[in-house]
Amino acid sequence: MNYIRGYARAQIARGVSIVKPPWGRITALDLSTGDHSWTVPNGDTPDGVAEALGIDPELIPRTGKVSRASVLVTKTLLFTGEGASGAPMFRALDKATGEIIAEIELPNAQIGLPMTYMHEGRQFIVMSVGGGGQPAELIALALPVD
Numbered sequence: 001m002n003y004i005r006g007y008a009r010a011q012i013a014r015g016v017s018i019v020k021p022p023w024g025r026i027t028a029l030d031l032s033t034g035d036h037s038w039t040v041p042n043g044d045t046p047d048g049v050a051e052a053l054g055i056d057p058e059l060i061p062r063t064g065k066v067s068r069a070s071v072l073v074t075k076t077l078l079f080t081g082e083g084a085s086g087a088p089m090f091r092a093l094d095k096a097t098g099e100i101i102a103e104i105e106l107p108n109a110q111i112g113l114p115m116t117y118m119h120e121g122r123q124f125i126v127m128s129v130g131g132g133g134q135p136a137e138l139i140a141l142a143l144p145v146d
Helices: 049-053
Strands: 025-029 036-041 071-073 077-081 089-094 100-105 115-119 122-131 134-142
Touching: 025 077
Parallel strands: none
Antiparallel strands: 025 036, 071 077, 077 089, 089 100, 115 122, 122 134
């Protein structure tokens, strides 16, 4: 049997996808109605887009990047990175609105699902990072104490 692996990327014109952004996004759904509660781009605008369009990069809002990001949802927050093909950033979003509450730069791109645990009354988030020829490693982040 023949198999085809992966996902197709949108057509590119002048270095920019012809599909309207966001090119990477997170969408919250209201499970009781099926309606979209909010949608936010996941990631900044890819490098080279402003140059390809001939405009100032400051004029382009966040468009997100094509990636396979993963999330961790708690009672009030949503945690996510940009996935293996995104930037090495990890963000905490308000679960009700999608607003970015905090972000931290990681040593490499997030390549595994974030997980959480409590230790001595403190909450931690752990994820694997790596890729791009770098070995995988686990990163642990401590949430602020109330």
